[in-house]
Amino acid sequence: xxxxxxxxxxxxxxxxxxxxxxxxxxxxxxxxxxxxxxxxxxxxxxxxxxxxxxxxxxxxxxxxxxxxxxxxxxxxxxxxxxxxxxxxxxxxxxxxxxxxxxxxxxxxxxxxxxxxxxxxxxxxxxxxxxxxxxxxxxxxx
Amino acid sequence: xxxxxxxxxxxxxxxxxxxxxxxxxxxxxxxxxxxxxxxxxxxxxxxxxxxxxxxxxxxxxxxxxxxxxxxxxxxxxxxxxxxxxxxxxxxxxxxxxxxxxxxxxxxxxxxxxxxxxxxxxxxxxxxxxxxxxxxxxxxxxxxxxxxxxxxxxxxxxxxxxxxxxxxxxxxxxxxxxxxxxxxxxxxxxxxxxxxx
Numbered sequence: 001x002x003x004x005x006x007x008x009x010x011x012x013x014x015x016x017x018x019x020x021x022x023x024x025x026x027x028x029x030x031x032x033x034x035x036x037x038x039x040x041x042x043x044x045x046x047x048x049x050x051x052x053x054x055x056x057x058x059x060x061x062x063x064x065x066x067x068x069x070x071x072x073x074x075x076x077x078x079x080x081x082x083x084x085x086x087x088x089x090x091x092x093x094x095x096x097x098x099x100x101x102x103x104x105x106x107x108x109x110x111x112x113x114x115x116x117x118x119x120x121x122x123x124x125x126x127x128x129x130x131x132x133x134x135x136x137x138x139x140x141x
Numbered sequence: 142x143x144x145x146x147x148x149x150x151x152x153x154x155x156x157x158x159x160x161x162x163x164x165x166x167x168x169x170x171x172x173x174x175x176x177x178x179x180x181x182x183x184x185x186x187x188x189x190x191x192x193x194x195x196x197x198x199x200x201x202x203x204x205x206x207x208x209x210x211x212x213x214x215x216x217x218x219x220x221x222x223x224x225x226x227x228x229x230x231x232x233x234x235x236x237x238x239x240x241x242x243x244x245x246x247x248x249x250x251x252x253x254x255x256x257x258x259x260x261x262x263x264x265x266x267x268x269x270x271x272x273x274x275x276x277x278x279x280x281x282x283x284x285x286x287x288x289x290x291x292x293x294x295x296x297x298x299x300x301x302x303x304x305x306x307x308x309x310x311x312x313x314x315x316x317x318x319x320x321x322x323x324x325x326x327x328x329x330x331x332x333x334x335x336x337x
Binding site: 011 | 157165195271320
């Protein structure tokens with residue numbers, strides 16, 4: 001009746017049938033035959049894998065964060081120390097660039113009483129937008 | 142004019158939530174699946190097999206399609222990973238580098254478990270011998286349980302469930318009961334001097 005037996009396949013199919021019976025068994029039947037120490041072992045295994053996964057996720061997130069920080073710091077260019085120099089920079093920049101977003105030009109024109117922090121912030125925004133570069137800033141520290 | 146079927150997969154968080162909320166009976170079921178599969182393996186325990194399956198389910202290297210139950214999905218994972226372990230056991234054995242405690246499973250290349258690893262893992266002569274021996278062990282173990290012995294023997298002969306029921310003059314329920322009994326007693330198989 002049978003072609004040469006394939007024991008490996010037969011064993012696998014036998015195991016499949018055991019699995020099917022487990023799936024078909026009622027919860028009560030399963031619980032009656034369950035083993036508390038094995039259930040505890042299962043919980044331990046699952047917890048270990050969940051913790052390992054979460055730890056890995058945190059490490060990935062941390063690496064991404066550090067990468068962003070690094071990119072941000074490499075883009076920070078040294079601003080001039082003197083307020084006068086900073087104002088000159090901005091003034092020159094706005095004279096030479098017609099396409100600057102209006103919120104920047106207005107902030108500058110209206111901000112005669114702009115604090116140094118405000119000026120620095122404007123300059124940093126222009127740097128981050130790529131509108132000011134090292135060459136524009138000169139070699140002043 | 143076929144429809145494109147879009148399969149939705151569970152996220153890692155959904156897998157974790159499912160694991161954390163598993164009932165005791167479902168945890169037992171998963172343990173049973175792992176215990177069944179180690180029949181095919183020589184150097185592996187159910188804890189390690191289950192651990193790898195859970196790891197991959199969480200990480201998403203084995204994706205859980207939401208249209209099938211979590212149990213069926215994990216059963217498939219365990220089956221597939223057991224087949225992978227079996228393949229690796231064979232390779233290491235032939236390279237002479239396998240040791241009793243060396244359970245290591247390489248990168249998972251079958252992320253959706255679509256490939257039927259058992260069929261892909263083409264049995265060689267040694268596989269056949271080992272599997273035949275496994276049947277022999279099972280039959281010896283169940284020699285005092287006539288029904289279980291007969292079912293095992295008939296399975297080894299390649300008979301289908303319906304054929305076995307007809308041969309043994311049992312119904313579907315009785316057949317299922319025998320298989321459940323075999324499943325319950327299996328963990329004792331390799332205990333020294335044990336019989337079912």
